[in-house]
Amino acid sequence: MADFSRPPGTMDVLPEKSGVWQWVEAKAREVFDLYHYREMRTPIFEHTEIFERGVGDTTDIVQKEMYTFTDRGGRSLTLRPEGTAGVVRAFVEGKLYGGTLPGKYYYLGPMFRYEKKQAGRYRQFNQYGIEVIGSDDPRADAEVIELADHFLKELGIRHYRLELNSVGCPTCRSDHKKLLLEHLTPIKNELCTDCQSRFEKNPLRILDCKIDGHHPQVLTAPKITDHLCEDCSTHFDAVKGHLNALGVAYVITPTMVRGLDYYTRTAFEFIGTELGAQSTIIGGGRYNGLISMLGGPDLPGVGFAGGLERLLLTVDEAREQELAADRLDAFVIAMGDAAMDFSVKVLQLLRKNGIRADMDYAGRAFKAQLKLADRYHAKVALIIGDDEVEKQSVTLRDTTSKEQQLVSIEELITALQK
Numbered sequence: 001m002a003d004f005s006r007p008p009g010t011m012d013v014l015p016e017k018s019g020v021w022q023w024v025e026a027k028a029r030e031v032f033d034l035y036h037y038r039e040m041r042t043p044i045f046e047h048t049e050i051f052e053r054g055v056g057d058t059t060d061i062v063q064k065e066m067y068t069f070t071d072r073g074g075r076s077l078t079l080r081p082e083g084t085a086g087v088v089r090a091f092v093e094g095k096l097y098g099g100t101l102p103g104k105y106y107y108l109g110p111m112f113r114y115e116k117k118q119a120g121r122y123r124q125f126n127q128y129g130i131e132v133i134g135s136d137d138p139r140a141d142a143e144v145i146e147l148a149d150h151f152l153k154e155l156g157i158r159h160y161r162l163e164l165n166s167v168g169c170p171t172c173r174s175d176h177k178k179l180l181l182e183h184l185t186p187i188k189n190e191l192c193t194d195c196q197s198r199f200e201k202n203p204l205r206i207l208d209c210k211i212d213g214h215h216p217q218v219l220t221a222p223k224i225t226d227h228l229c230e231d232c233s234t235h236f237d238a239v240k241g242h243l244n245a246l247g248v249a250y251v252i253t254p255t256m257v258r259g260l261d262y263y264t265r266t267a268f269e270f271i272g273t274e275l276g277a278q279s280t281i282i283g284g285g286r287y288n289g290l291i292s293m294l295g296g297p298d299l300p301g302v303g304f305a306g307g308l309e310r311l312l313l314t315v316d317e318a319r320e321q322e323l324a325a326d327r328l329d330a331f332v333i334a335m336g337d338a339a340m341d342f343s344v345k346v347l348q349l350l351r352k353n354g355i356r357a358d359m360d361y362a363g364r365a366f367k368a369q370l371k372l373a374d375r376y377h378a379k380v381a382l383i384i385g386d387d388e389v390e391k392q393s394v395t396l397r398d399t400t401s402k403e404q405q406l407v408s409i410e411e412l413i414t415a416l417q418k
């Protein structure tokens, strides 16, 4: 049997839902533009090694979740599982490092991960994100975080908290790692198999392990924020200082870690608290090693990413209904052959003047056409019969007051704009 259903983990956005999508996307573009971020559109697929390198070949994303295929030319390609690697690749390939720095970019679009089936998880999902490439200035970190805060407020989202941390740099991390290993070695055998296997390689991850994170010995582990080198410490203090000055509230969360070496210093997450279960709305931070890893110069970067689906859940019902409504300014109703011919020209006139209008194409009777005008919430119905054609006029009917008046074609647009 042929399967004509959509693949698991995908969705159709039908017209009554697309209004909300467009609204959220337009808000994102508006806020990004306000902060002088410019759009970067990269391919939906890249050479697989871009993600093996850029996302990290030890991550779950790369090991278990990528849509990788061989194309007809024998290349290994992968549908993008996230946005940053492609943006950095395009930055390097387009030699944008030779232009004015920092470069400030945003992206918006579908990403692909073969996730386990669960409610609210999609295998094609949509992410937006921003990247600042070429600045180490703590004010850039603060801008990225304040932009995220501004964006969430613009969408009317109020119930969230900002968790902030510094994950240091390779220098301070190696000192901290030694202390951490000393502290955790006595309980190594009590840890989950994942943590035991990454014990030497990445003990930081034990701190945010869902199984071991609450172990008393893990809770008292040395904090990276107490062992930052002088440069990282100064940078972190400056970021916090700017956020305080901007009135952006945050909580320091020393257990927030990043799995990969190229993440440095600032790490942050906006956690939504309005939907019962808490979950990350936006996550971001610094990635000072990524650009050179993808073949570019040694430039620092900072940014964030978030999922659009998660934001849509928070749009309130009144707004959603408003955005779902199918609305017209005018609906043209024609009765008789001459009127039908005339209606085509009237409709063109309306649209040329920016009036959102439509008419019946299904041969409905007069009353049924009037009903259609109501269904589309048209402010006016423009009725055309033989009389109107003769006088080169239309009967303008206010659908609320039901008042009618005959208006000549020459005066129609002026009458409607009132």
Ligand SMILES: [Zn+2]
Pocket (backbone or CB within 6 Å): 168, 169, 170, 171, 172, 173, 228, 229, 230, 231, 232, 233
């Ligand atoms: Zn450091």
Ligand SMILES: [Zn+2]
Pocket (backbone or CB within 6 Å): 191, 192, 193, 194, 195, 196, 206, 209, 210, 211, 212, 213
């Ligand atoms: Zn564990």
